[in-house]
Each structure stands twice: as structure tokens, then as C-alpha cells.
Amino acid sequence: MSIAPDLTELLARARADLRMGVGVVLTGAGASALVMAAETLHAARLEAVRAMAGETVLAITARRAGTLKARAYDGDLARVRLPPDADHRWVRAVADPADDLTHPMKGPLLSARSGEAALHRTALRLVKSAHLLPAAVVTDLPDGAGFARAHRLTLLPAALADPLLAAASPLAPVAQARVPVEAAGAGRLHVFRPADGGEEHYAFEVGQPRRDAPVLARLHSACFTGDVLGSLKCDCGPQLRAALAQMGAAGAGVLLYLNQEGRGIGLANKLRAYSLQDQGFDTVEANHRLGFEDDERDFRIGADILRRMGFGSVRLMTNNPRKVEMMQAEGIAVAERVPLRVGHTAENAGYLRTKAAKSGHLL
Template sequence: MMAAEGISAEALTRMARLSGTDPVVVLSGQRAEVLGMTPDARSVVLISAAEPLSVNHITRLSDPLNPEKPDAGLTVRSTDIPDWAQGAVALAKLSRLLPAAVVAPTTAEMADCFHVSAADVLSYRPIAARSLKRVAEARVPLADAEDARVVAFRPTDGGIEHLAIIVGHPDRDHPVLTRLHSECFTGDLLGSLRCDCGDQLRGAISQLSKSGGGVVLYLAQEGRGIGLINKLRAYELQDAGFDTLDANHQLGFDDDERTYLPAAEMLRLLGISQVRLLTNNPAKVEGLARHGVQVTERVPHVFPSNGHNARYLRTKATRSGHLF
């Protein structure tokens, strides 16, 4: 398989030659629904054509920023989808690429090629989360919390790193004031006005310090789990009129691609089983509870809007159920 966004004419020719058949395109259900190919956004679809698919065909199918529409006459399969198709989309998402892939079957001549089972790809995220280990820790005085430490977590075999910012000395015998914060390069570092992430991060650290201590889990889940590049693509779509959720769908992603299993595992490793959760998002409360963390209280975490993020915050309230 190859990611659709990296395909070239040479790669298509090579795949067809090696497999002895024409490659097919696999799209996420969200992208297929946007294109009107299936009414069910949960399914993955396989797309083929009477003639071999070209790079232009594939780009039209996978890239919402391409103004040209997909060609008519495509064959769309949305039932009895094989595991390898599900695995291809999952692998693209893990790689922070558009969730679309070009796939061709292997042959006996390719037996010495490196193989990864679809089951292994589909199970990677929970396995990586459950294998998180504390790998480093340091005192890091912060502007709003001089008594702070950063603890780094990483899967046993390497991979994405998550951080815990521990402010003060939280009492683990009582529910710990906790914030789950998905990394946001544009908001946290650049001070972007398109979101409220920077305000939420700095506000959480300040509130933890004033209340005697707590934890911010800084999760490597940029753009609600789609990655920075795809978030920038979503911004371009938002500038064209889509809201934050519909922009995700245009790209082929769900409303929210995050999982809160890493957060639950980090809390377990920190010896925290009960939290007062600093959030406006009920899904975070439900996500932690699903993975064994008791949320004794949801603590509101609201900041003023501005002319650039008012629509974004309104969408979170009306379509994602955030409580402001």
C-alpha cells in the first residue's frame, strides 16, 4: 500500500507490475460520505474503475483541497470490507496522513517483502497506550507555577511521547485537579486566535498553582488527533466556509480522532485514580471513566472568545456538546 497523498505515476506503475493487477483506492467512511459514495460514515470503502486509476483520479478522491470532483463511473464497494482495507486507513491515520490509501494485493513473488498484518495495525493504539512507561522527569519552573515538574511517558518500544505537568504536590488520597490538554502548536506556542487552547493551557497551570497543586496531561493529539499538517488543511477549509467538524469530514476524519486511554494510563502510573476534571467537554469525562478513572467533578474551564474563534467555540457548543 501507499498513502494516497504520496502517490505518483511511477509508484502506480510499480504497484501494478508487482501485483499483476490494478491498484484500488481505500477511503475512510467520512471522506466517502462527503463525496456522496456511501450513506454510512462508519464504513471504509474500496474504489476501483474499469480503466486503471490515475494519479489525477486518486487526488480527486482523496484531497478536498483539490477543486476537481471525482470522475463518474467508479465502482464503490462499501460492504464486506476486508481487514486490510480497514488497516490501510488506520495506518494512514497513524502516520498523520490523509485517511486514503492505494492498495494492491501481494503475490508469491513478493513473499520476501516486509509484511504487517491488518490486525496489528488496528490494535496498535491501545497497545501503545497500555505500554506507556515513565521515561524522564525534571523540575521545570513555569511563569505561573514555579513549583512544577514535567514527567515524560513513551511506549515501551518507542513512539509518541506524552507529558504530565505536575504543579505543586497534589494529594493523591483525594481527587486531584486535572486537565487533559491536547497539544496545539498554533495556540499554545504561537498564540493563535483561532482557538482557545493557549488560554486553556496557561489558565489551567495558573489555576492548579493557586489551588495548591494538580496535573496537566499534555497529550500528543494535535488537532483532535489528526496532526498539525491536517489541522492546517482544516483551517484552509474553514476559511472556505466549513466549520471545524465539517472540515474534518472533508479531510476524511471523524469529529474527534482522540482516545483517552493514554491519559488514563498516565494517571495510573502517577498513582492517581480520582480526579476533578478541568474541562468543558463531557466526552473527556466519559473517556476517562470508560478507562477506569473516577471523575468526581467536572470543573468548568471557560475563557472569553474573540472575533477569530467565536464560530469555533459556537460549533463546539452546538455540535460537540461542550458546556460553556
């Protein structure tokens, strides 16, 4: 094995760089580009980039472009041209919808319609995977490899990076131990670590569930506000506790606790969505204004963990038909969907109505 980092390791480094405000160089199809995340962009770095010869644009998703009335000529994204006087505050204002209602006139925004957008598409996938706002400053480079060497930047070939960004990272078991819990009695906690350096995921095994029969299972996405703080804005905390209690009563089950906060957009973006909900947008509209899809989670992770633990069939505790479909598509048989209707409050009534109307949840 070479001492040098492989592509998976370079992607992990690139995510860390972007979160720190450091640029990353992408190459592909005879083109090269410097990519910087809009959320962490430093004023001095933007000034240096704007002094360069290559064209600089702000890549945003079609969802965010729709909010800003910017033309998404590339279909799933828009390459917004930076005005001559645009600074890092302008970039952040276009990327972040926090002040959209108080300062609605950000345009007119002019979008590039000629040229190739493949590297811009990879740039957006990369900043999304870093749990940053889905917006990136992209500058054309004549010699990406040379620029990366000169400035000690991470260099990524887009054609090789794209499949890894789209794939579910392989998981490996790290540790397990007995953990008795109040809701379900005896249990064993398993920790799984992804090969791409991302967040670890957990499986809590209640009792000694059989591997040759459908196991009572719950795929639960991490919700710090609901699970830990007891937020009344969602039904996550009550669902978590009810699932564990049912497994305890049955004597066996497995809870998969997946670190996909905020439907996969991360806690910071989830709180941004909460602020938009306070402005009158529902949960789906808030995600779209941020530039995300309705649900960015990857339930292939749950299927992988179940297989690694020896389970091939589940009685799935969920109100979300998409989880059933994803499990079956990944080869995990769903013998039964077990409804989990708990945690309805006056504070989350609108949220639950939106989940039913726009996301198909069976409530």
C-alpha cells in the same frame, strides 16, 4: 528476546514506510495486499502497481466517500475503482479535499461491492495512525510473503496488527526534572514514552498534589497554533494558561499535555482542516471532508499517565463531557468537572458554537 522486530516494532516501521511513500504488505484470511498511502504515493510506484495483475483500488473512509458521492458498500469505507487513465494526481485529488470546490467533478466514482474489505480496513487504520490522509491504494497480491521478500517490504498479518492499532500503547516514564514556570511557580515535568514508537506525552506536576484526594487536573491536547503561536481561531492557548494559573493558585495540580494535535489527526491535517474552514465549512464538516471522524483523540492515554503517577481521582478542568466519560470508563474517578471558560474571541466564535452544538461542549 529475539533480535528480529516484534509486531509492535514492525507497525512502527510500517508507519515510517508509508510516510516515506514506501508500500507495506498486509496478509489475512487467505488474502494479501500491497498498501501505499495516497498522500505520499510516487508516480513511478503507481505505474508499476498498475502493471501488475492484481486489482487496484483506492480505499477511502465512509466520511470521505460521502463527500464525493461514492458508494460505501463496505459500511465504514469505500473501495473506489481506479479509472484506466488515473495517475497519482487523480489519486491525491480523491484523497485530499483541498480542491473539491474548484474541481468538484472527480467522478462518477465506481465502488467495488463484491469481495472482502478486511485488509482495506486495516490499511486505513494504518495510514491514519501515521497521521496521513485516510486514503490508501490497495492492490491484491497472490503471494504477499513472497512479494514482501522480493521487494524488501514490511509484512504485517492484519489479524495481529488490528488489535494493536485499536489498543492504547503502554507508556513508560522516561525522565523528570524540576521546571519552575511563570504561570504556576514550582513544578516537575514528567515525560512518558509509548511502546509503539509514537509521540511522547508529558505531565506537569504543580506543587506536591496528594495521591489520596481528587487532584486538580487538566487533559490538554497539544495545539501548536494556539499554545505556541497564540492563534485566535481556537481557545486552546488561553485554556492552557488558565489551567496552570488555577493550579498555581491552588498550590497543586497536574497538567497532562498529550501530543494529539488537531483532535488526534496531526498538525498537517489540522492545517488542511483550517483551509477548509476558510472555504466555509465548520470544524466538524472539515474533519469529515478529510475523511476523519469528529474527534480522533484517545483519552485512555491520560488515564494511563494518571494511574502511573498514583492518581485515582480528579477534579477535571474541562468543558468536554467526553473527557469525563472516558476517564470514568478507564477507572479514574471524576469527583468534579471544573469549567474552563476562557479565550472567547470574535475569530473563534463560530468554532466554539460548533463545539457546543455538534460535540456537546458545555460553553
